[in-house]
Amino acid sequence: MGVATGPLDMSEGRPPRNRARGRLQLILILLVVIGPMILATGMYKLQFWVPEGRSYHGEMIGNGLGLADLGVQAPAERWQLLVSAPKDCNVDCQQLVYLARQINIGLGRDASRAGHALASGEPVSGAYLSRLESEYPQLQRYPLDATRYGAIAPNRSEAQLWIVDPHGNLVLRYDAKVKGKDVLNDLRHLLKLSNIG
Structure with missing residues (x-):
């Protein structure tokens, strides 16, 4: 063997x-x-086989622009519905401020994760200022640098609504004709997907 x-x-x-x-x-x-x-x-x-459909209603920003690029110096601690008005806050601007507050309330239990703010290029009128102080106590107000704003904002002469994430990044933009339900659905979706703010 x-x-x-x-x-x-x-x-x-x-x-x-x-x-x-x-x-x-x-x-x-x-x-x-x-x-x-x-x-x-x-x-x-x-960029092939990219689906044309989308599930959001606003204009996706997605290019890394933030509040400072928009001309707003503001702290970013939570999600924000920001109304921008390059001049004074006219009728469209006032409607968006109202809409932003209603959307914030409409978030229900997630309302504490978001806030609403107004950034205007000119000071608001005395009558509207007293109305803001009495009816919108949670509204944050910031000055808007019209030069920086005009460089990146489409329709720079009109009031617009922006969704801003807790890091200060611009996420979605809406014009003055937007429906509140569409913005609310978009923000709810963002909050559901996000673990920040």
Whole structure:
């Protein structure tokens, strides 16, 4: 009886057909793992197969602009509904301020995660200021740098509503004709997805 003294080479006994099959399985496993990442990167970089549909109602900002770029120097601690008025707060601006407060209230138990604010390029009139102080005690007011605002804001002469995240990034923009329910749905969706603020 002879005893094997060297290492056992299993590949010698395996037929070439089994080796090819094993390599094919390895390649398929790698394709399943790495393939989706390559496809997703290609879709992002080359912009193909990107869905046209969207689930939000405003204009997505998504380019890294923040409050300072908009011309507002304000602390960002929670989500914010910011009304911007490049001049004084006219009828459209006043309607958006009212809408922002109603949306904030409409958040229900999540109302403490968001606030509402007004940034205007000119001081508001005395009559409207006293109304703000009595009817909108939670409203934050900030000055607006009209030069910086005009550089990035579309429709720079009109009042607009912005959703701002707790880091001060601009997320969504709406014009004065927006429906409150649409903004509320967008903000609820953002709050649901976010664990900040």
